Amino acid sequence: MNKLVVEQLSKSFDEQNVLENTSFTFEQGKIYGMLGRNGAGKTTFFDCIAQDEQYQSGSIELVQDGDSRDLTPMDVSYVHTEPNLPLFLTGYEFISYFLEVNKNRVAGSLDAKYYLNLAGLEEVDWNKLLKDYSQGMKTKIQLVASLVLNTPILLLDEPLTTVDVIAAHEMKKLITDHKTDAIIIFSTHILQLAQDISDEIVLLHQKRFSGVGDVDIHSSEFENEVIARLANGVETDV
Numbered sequence: 059m060n061k062l063v064v065e066q067l068s069k070s071f072d073e074q075n076v077l078e079n080t081s082f083t084f085e086q087g088k089i090y091g092m093l094g095r096n097g098a099g100k101t102t103f104f105d106c107i108a109q110d111e112q113y114q115s116g117s118i119e120l121v122q123d124g125d126s127r128d129l130t131p132m133d134v135s136y137v138h139t140e141p142n143l144p145l146f147l148t149g150y151e152f153i154s155y156f157l158e159v160n161k162n163r164v165a166g167s168l169d170a171k172y173y174l175n176l177a178g179l180e181e182v183d184w185n186k187l188l189k190d191y192s193q194g195m196k197t198k199i200q201l202v203a204s205l206v207l208n209t210p211i212l213l214l215d216e217p218l219t220t221v222d223v224i225a226a227h228e229m230k231k232l233i234t235d236h237k238t239d240a241i242i243i244f245s246t247h248i249l250q251l252a253q254d255i256s257d258e259i260v261l262l263h264q265k266r267f268s269g270v271g272d273v274d275i276h277s278s279e280f281e282n283e284v285i286a287r288l289a290n291g292v293e294t295d296v
């Protein structure tokens with residue numbers, strides 16, 4: 059079983075400390091819902107894992123079969139809030155190109171049509187340019203492209219905010235079906251979503267990670283506990 063081990067991580071922008079000596083261990087087979095107030099540092103943390111941002115101190119390591127190593131970009135799939143896609147390609151061209159470029163990393167021989175269907179995209183949309191896709195359609199195609207690679211770590215930054223209820227249902231299933239293979243961390247402001255698909259909640263507040271103690275994610279006290287902690291502050295790492 060893989061683990062993502064974050065130790066004493068500190069990240070700042072100029073004078074602003076966003077993460078400060080914070081630690082957390084994420085395990086394969088679990089979906090972690092990350093909650094925090096606007097500007098708490100959730101995207102910054104994901105950017106550090108994906109090596110899109112450098113951090114000042116601490117470490118982020120992948121433990122595989124007991125051996126610890128630094129992450130490489132190949133370890134991480136990252137679904138951004140605002141998908142970064144080649145807008146001049148059609149959905150079909152993008153998935154075909156993506157499969158071709160990554161053919162050494164993709165298990166099986168499923169074709170672009172399979173993945174476009176998996177993304178819940180109607181056939182009429184396959185040959186539209188990505189620039190003409192709605193935000194939700196872009197998110198769906200980006201999620202499917204991320205799942206294709208079967209990376210040990212999957213990051214989802216506010217993944218379901220722009221998709222319709224049916225697509226959200228389908229995407230939740232795609233994410234949960236994938237959880238045995240990966241360490242999945244997603245950020246959200248939607249408590250219901252966090253309760254629906256998370257195995258564990260991670261709060262990012264006052265520059266540090268914490269859990270929600272013994273509170274059952276699915277209990278009626280959960281919402282009050284999260285609000286109390288994010289409003290008042292938490293003191294310890296987990």
Ligand SMILES: Nc1ncnc2c1ncn2[C@@H]1O[C@H](COP(=O)(O)OP(=O)(O)OP(=O)(O)O)[C@@H](O)[C@H]1O
Pocket residue numbers: 071076094095096097098099100101102103
């Ligand atoms: N490139 C940057 N340069 C300077 N400051 C930045 C940069 N990126 C993020 N920040 C700052 O770091 C802090 C954390 O931002 P971040 O986007 O990580 O928060 P977030 O938890 O994802 O917020 P939200 O929930 O609103 O999306 C904010 O104060 C933000 O202004």
